[in-house]
Amino acid sequence: MVDAEDLDVAKPLRRTVLSKYSLIIDYIRNLSEEEKIKTGQKLPSVRLLADKFQCSTLTAVRAYKELEQEHFIYSVPKSGYYLVSKHEKKEDLSKSSIYFSTVLPDIRVFSYDEIHHCLNQVMERDRMQLFSYGEIRGLSSLIETLMRHLQDYQIFCKSNQIVVTSGVQQAVNILANLQFPNGKNTILMENPTYDRMIKNLQLYSARTIGINRDFNGIDLGALEKIFREEDIKCFYMVPRFHDPTGGTYSMDQKKEILRLAQKYDVYILEDDYFPDLDTNTRNDPIYSLDNTNRVIYLKTFSKILLPDLRIAAVVLPEILIPQFLKYKQCTDIRTSVLRQGALDLYISNGMFKRSVTRLRNIYKDRMDYLKDICSSFDSEILDVNIPDTGFFLSMRSSKPIDYDIMLSKFKKDDIIIKDIRESYLQKNQAVDLLKISICKTDNSQIKEGILKIYNYFLNQRTLPAKRSKDYVT
Structure with missing residues (x-):
């Protein structure tokens, strides 16, 4: 305590x-x-x-x-x-520094030996396949395994709808270039969102606009206005454990987002990268609610296992499959057969389920510990939003944060914080949000680091700043 x-x-x-x-x-x-x-x-x-x-x-x-x-x-x-x-x-x-910046798996709680065993077994079992590029769609045995595995997340689809890619970013790259049946061209993104996805789409000159999101979600009235007035091809969203706020949409919010998407002919790119850590068994993905084939489901296996695994699954409406495979052949080519085989074995023999159960318990306990530490904080100084589990939480300051000064101060205190300014679509936008990752911190580091962060903002106390508009271009 x-x-x-x-x-x-x-x-x-x-x-x-x-x-x-x-x-x-x-x-x-x-x-x-x-x-x-x-x-x-x-x-x-x-x-x-x-x-x-x-x-x-x-x-x-x-x-x-x-x-x-x-x-x-x-x-x-x-x-x-x-x-x-x-x-x-x-x-x-590595007690010298407290790393609140990374979302990479903690090697101390990761079952490295099990993955290593699977890789070795695939090397022996499938050595002939390793000398070929494999199938464009993905390893057939892995696709069948994924079809059964995704049912645990309430994703029911045909095996031909699943395509394996070298990560979610690669899948979104392809989708950004496809001509969707609605004939529209603009991608709507939550603001802030995963910074690499912003850079990724900007690199390919995709037209993007944003809708503000905080820990509690988005303004659904603002969403309808954007859907009605803008040329929205698809809405890229992270429904649970949103990066960087850590928030999760309620089922009512998901239903309304889907209803609006159906009404205004907008597709949804559902990036569901952490369903494995969710303790709420009724928190189903938007895909499970869709009966009009407009939700594209994206699931990475790199975040929960090994970053270098570079494997994701995308579940597509059948109308988009031929186009997607054509683009994949030219851009993503074929995902590593060795890694696909290892993931297939890791899931099918029950190792994946045992591993995520252990991780879910570990990170839930860390979040419970955080809630206890932050229970006395003055929300007018630092409004702390802590999910029940997951890798990170968010803190909102009462005024815009001078990130350069703050990062310099924390670095002197051996606290490493992620600079999330690049998580916003608008450059030079005033940012009042702080993202804290607990991936690689134990309880003693969490306590020491969080108290230092709160005391920093306690000494920066000023009048609350005005919130930005809900619609950014």
Whole structure:
């Protein structure tokens, strides 16, 4: 738990109940920091921890497993868990800096050995296929596996509708160049949005306009006005765990967006890159609501597994498939057969499901910990929006942020923050948003970094700034 003296504010923290899992992790870290347990000394048994925290032994084992994956402790079969030396901890955990900037997977919680095993198995099993370019549409066995796998996300489609690409950006590149049945030419994007997608479309001279989005979503009245008055070919959107706000649309919002798209003949590009981490089993994608074949579903496997995997699946309306494959043959060519085979094996043997279940629990616990830390923050100084799970959250300042000064200050404090100014379509736009990623931070780093960030804005207190308009070109 966080103490009031950690903040430059007199207001006491609201005490919330952390998960027993997080409390155990903090307890073991405190034993080490206070040197109540020495290097190489045996840690409390699983049964002792379960009794102390009134939880199951499975919860205690899970806490120990995360600390082991972080190289904070190590296990000895039939003996127990022991504290790693301080020298090793500093090297392995890279404690010198707190990285709130990256959305790359945390190698400490990633099942590298399982992916490595799958790659080796494919090398042995499919060696002849590795000497060919493979099929334009993608490896047939992977497509069949993906068709079944996507049903877990309520995506029901035919196998011929699925095309494997070298990432979502490559799929959107192709879609931006296709002539859609509505004959329109402008791509609508959320503002802010994923910065690389903006650069990607600008590089290919695609005409784009934006609609403002915050943690709670978009102005649906403004959306209808844009659909009615502009030449909107498609709407590129990230319905859940939006980058950079971290927000997720409600089902009512999704239904209304789809209704408006149908009314004004607009296609939807649904970039659903993190369905695996969602704890809400009823939070279905927009694709599942569509009965008019105007939602194009995009799902990457790089973010949740390995960035270098470079594999995404796109589910297309049948009318767009011939055009899409024609463009893919010239631009994306054929996605790596080795990587496709490894992903096929990783999903079909159950490794993927086990891995994402573990990750979902880890990141949910980190978000719960964040909610406890931020519970006493004054929202007029820093309005914090924390999702139930996912990789990042957003903070909104009461005034536009001078990013150059802020980044310089945080760098001196060994806090690395993402500069999200490039996540906006308009250059030189006043930005009051801060994106915080918890991909590679443990609880002690989260606490230290978040409190320093809040205290920075506490010292910058001014009158609230005016919000920008809902429609940017």
